[in-house]
Amino acid sequence: MTNSIYTTAAPVARLIEELHKLPGIGPKSAQRLTYHLLRAPAEDARALAQAILEVKEKITLCSICQNVTDADPCSICDDHGRDSASLCVVEEPLDILALERTRSFKGRYHVLHGVLSPMDGTGPGDLKIQELLERLRSGEVTEIILATNPNLEGEATAMYISRLLKPLDLRITRLARGLPMGGDLEYADDVTLTRALEGRQEV
Amino acid sequence: MPRPRVYKTKAVVLRHRKLGEADLILTLYSPELGKLDAVAKGARKPTSRLAGHLEALSHTNVMLAQGKSLDVVTQSQTIEAFRAFWEDLERMSRAVYVAELVDKSTPEQQPNRALYELLLQTLRYLAETAQIDVVVRWFEVQALTVLGYRPRLDRCVRCQADLTPVANYFSAVAGGVICHDCVGNGLIVRPLSLNALKILRLMQHSYVEQVLRVRIDGPLADEIEGHLREYLYTVLEREMKSTSFLQVLKREALAGT
Numbered sequence: 001m002t003n004s005i006y007t008t009a010a011p012v013a014r015l016i017e018e019l020h021k022l023p024g025i026g027p028k029s030a031q032r033l034t035y036h037l038l039r040a041p042a043e044d045a046r047a048l049a050q051a052i053l054e055v056k057e058k059i060t061l062c063s064i065c066q067n068v069t070d071a072d073p074c075s076i077c078d079d080h081g082r083d084s085a086s087l088c089v090v091e092e093p094l095d096i097l098a099l100e101r102t103r104s105f106k107g108r109y110h111v112l113h114g115v116l117s118p119m120d121g122t123g124p125g126d127l128k129i130q131e132l133l134e135r136l137r138s139g140e141v142t143e144i145i146l147a148t149n150p151n152l153e154g155e156a157t158a159m160y161i162s163r164l165l166k167p168l169d170l171r172i173t174r175l176a177r178g179l180p181m182g183g184d185l186e187y188a189d190d191v192t193l194t195r196a197l198e199g200r201q202e203v
Numbered sequence: 204m205p206r207p208r209v210y211k212t213k214a215v216v217l218r219h220r221k222l223g224e225a226d227l228i229l230t231l232y233s234p235e236l237g238k239l240d241a242v243a244k245g246a247r248k249p250t251s252r253l254a255g256h257l258e259a260l261s262h263t264n265v266m267l268a269q270g271k272s273l274d275v276v277t278q279s280q281t282i283e284a285f286r287a288f289w290e291d292l293e294r295m296s297r298a299v300y301v302a303e304l305v306d307k308s309t310p311e312q313q314p315n316r317a318l319y320e321l322l323l324q325t326l327r328y329l330a331e332t333a334q335i336d337v338v339v340r341w342f343e344v345q346a347l348t349v350l351g352y353r354p355r356l357d358r359c360v361r362c363q364a365d366l367t368p369v370a371n372y373f374s375a376v377a378g379g380v381i382c383h384d385c386v387g388n389g390l391i392v393r394p395l396s397l398n399a400l401k402i403l404r405l406m407q408h409s410y411v412e413q414v415l416r417v418r419i420d421g422p423l424a425d426e427i428e429g430h431l432r433e434y435l436y437t438v439l440e441r442e443m444k445s446t447s448f449l450q451v452l453k454r455e456a457l458a459g460t
Binding site: 024124155156159163180187188190 | 218219223224249250252255256258259260281284286289290291292295296299300302303444445447448449451455
């Protein structure tokens, strides 16, 4: 028996393999995308390839807040209209987008690029915590808002950072936890309900 | 044990992993089914009805439906949330270690009710007492027993002779204590102080309340921790990832004092 089974041409197979590496793309989706690109006009394919290259070549981390940016410092750090006294610490760049959508925070950000995950062995050294400490040295910042996710890793990170910053004379706050919009009291867990009660507000 | 199509069980949530856009894979430890993975659909959305009741390290009542590969959580209700873990990093880190040890030492879907009870009791004590590290050591010794790796502490594992009340040796490979006469022949041993032996025996035979009455700290605590880490590494053949985090906390606590 020789290798008589039909296989796809090598370049096609390679593209399938590369697409397959992307999150959420299974082997079948990768095939479908590949054949879509094969049929698509050459300029579309070139535009996609160019966009991917540009992201990798032009995007760096902002030297101040560690957000992804094409200009250093990034547009938020460069904005003099923002309040330099309050600093919001987030896990990922996408969290900044979510917070910016609210239009209610006018301070600055710091991206950790991850969370402490004791179970996966992700320690403080894997996050941009040292950079955060450096930033606080100037004394410009007076309030730290810990905006990590309210799950085990996020809480561990928030507790760790607040402990680290304790000796500095700062106001350290954590985003409130309570009932979500569209939620249902009946299904809320005790911890959330307790916190919602504790943080109830005058109407 | 074959599972029915839809079933209810109590479980401790050992860990979470992200799945796709908004789902979670939970590793549960149940008294009837042992360790099992289950999917909580939409549990990463803020409005999820399940998520709050499936927090890592919590004790919860779940209803599961058999899925194609993984079972799916359809309902959940917290029994004990262990709030202390969420307010104290030291407690949380110990609880994470205990959960990891259960996760890494058990095969899937093999019930071990004794281990389940031990896990629950340990979490309760970790949430309450001040001597969290003693609770963790007690848990390790007890877990070795219920997992079938109980080290022999009453006599020498080589010559079977009763131990004399002097410093002896501990060998993870041999599975227990080695006396003065049997040490050597290339066997890897660690010196075992008499006090450490006594504490290990106490932990093996006693309820946690009794162990907590004894003062265990300083070099003695370090010695016991070292013996157990080596023993666990030998029988489980894997490193616990959460120990590196525990060490970071310990280093910083020392630096702070």
